[in-house]
Amino acid sequence: MGVTIKDIAKIAGVSYSTVSKALNNSPLVKPTTKNHILKLAKEMGYEPNFAAQRLVSKQTKIIGLIWPTIERVVLSTLVTNISNEIRKTPYSMILSVESIPNSLETFKSFQVDGVILFDDHIDISIEPNNIPILIYGVAEKESHHSPIVDANHKQAMLEAITYLHCELGxxxxxxxxxxxxxxxxxMEKLNGFKKAMDNYDLSIDTHFLVDTNGLDWYDGYHSVNKLLEGSNRPTAIVGGSYDISGGIIRGIKEKKLQIPDDISIISYDNIPQMANMEIPLTSIGVPVNQLAAEIVQSMIELIENKTLNPNVRKMIPKINIRQSCGRINKIAD
Structure with missing residues (x-):
């Protein structure tokens, strides 16, 4: 028979309930007592009985995450950070790369306590169910009935244009x-860019709005080549994502243009990899570690309180100034 909580309590000289609280990281147990109990539990080879815990608490301490794609670096980085944040809590995480309906059915069978959903497509439809769902997406969709963590894409675009125009000219x-x-x-990024340009009475040449028709490196590379074909060249480019901007940088360099002397570039997304690109990339967006922490904290609050207040949590984008942007007077010279 395995080691039980009562065995640990007897050795530690504390009550059964104190051991239970310590193993569940309760703030009601003094840190010194908690550390002593955790050390004893490890030394004695204690393995938690999740089935018994579930019967008592009505929880599995499992969070499901529906992963939209394994191909984009940014989403992979965000999922990794979410996993790291969950490991700091009593919860565990399982991933599904299936469709949303199939994933939800799978999570029901596992009796997960809550689901994190990446909502990036307008045609997403979520049938009502009794599993708490937290959405990482855009808050303006009126049909959402679930709480939302919003990375505030429009504000990010405003910050990008403010930096390029007001500070760099x-x-x-x-x-x-x-x-x-x-x-x-x-669409939030595109509309945010247009609104930010209008906010500063800046006209947008139709040639300067380039649709990549995708989010891969090659999409950015091919699109910047189209942009630079004409004689009317922009002095600055806002890239829609990390992957797109990597292709933009390569395309600019192949045209024998210098960054930022000939063209400045700022990119949406805020992951550590952007500092290590061939041109360290100025970026705008919510830092991925902060975004992950907010998603996990909100998910657990929703599970434990059955509600989230406020229901929509808009994040604050941050700009990281690196070597890919320069002043317009320097470019003109």
């Missing part, structure tokens, strides 16, 4: 991104 600014009308997050 750029007026000829292009946007390269995916204009897919079925992808809510990408």
């Amino acid at each position: 750029h007026t000829k600014i292009a946007y390269i991104g995916d204009f897919s009308k079925t992808d809510r997050m990408q």
Whole structure:
């Protein structure tokens, strides 16, 4: 027979309930007592009985995450950070790369306590169910009945244009991104760019709005080549994502243009990899570690309180200034 909580309590000289609280990381147990109990549990080879815990608490301490794609670096980085954040809690995480309906059915069979859903497509339909669902997406969709963590794409675009125009003097600014009308997050970026340009009374040359028709490296590479074919060249480019911007940088360099002396570039997304690109990339977006922490914290709050207040949590984008942007007077010279 395995080691039980009562065995640990006897050795530790504390009550059964104290051991239970310590193993569940309760703040009601003094840190010194908690550390002593955890050390004893490890030394004695204690293995938690999840089935028994579930019967008592009515919880599995499992969170399901529906992963939209394994191909994009940014989403892989975000999922990794979410996993790291969950490991800091009493919860565990399981992933599904199936469709949303199939994933939800799978999670029901596992009796997960809650589901994190990446909502990037307008045609997503979620049938009512009794599993708490937290959405990472865009808050403006009126049909959502679940709480939302919103990375605030429009604010990010405003910050990008404010930096390029007000601090660096750029007026000829292009946007390269995916204009897919079925992808809510990408449409938020495009609309945010247009609104930010209008906010500063900056005209947008139609040639400066380039649809990548995708979110891969090659999509950015091919699109910037189209942008640079004409004689009317922008002095700055806003890239719609990390992967797209990697292709933009390669395309600019192949045209024998210098970054930022000939063209500045700022990219949406805020992951550590952007500092290590061939041109360290100025970026705008919610830092991925902060986004992951908010998603996990909100998910657990929703599970344990059965509600989330406020129901929509908009994050604050942050700009990371690196070597890919320069002042317009330097470019003109």
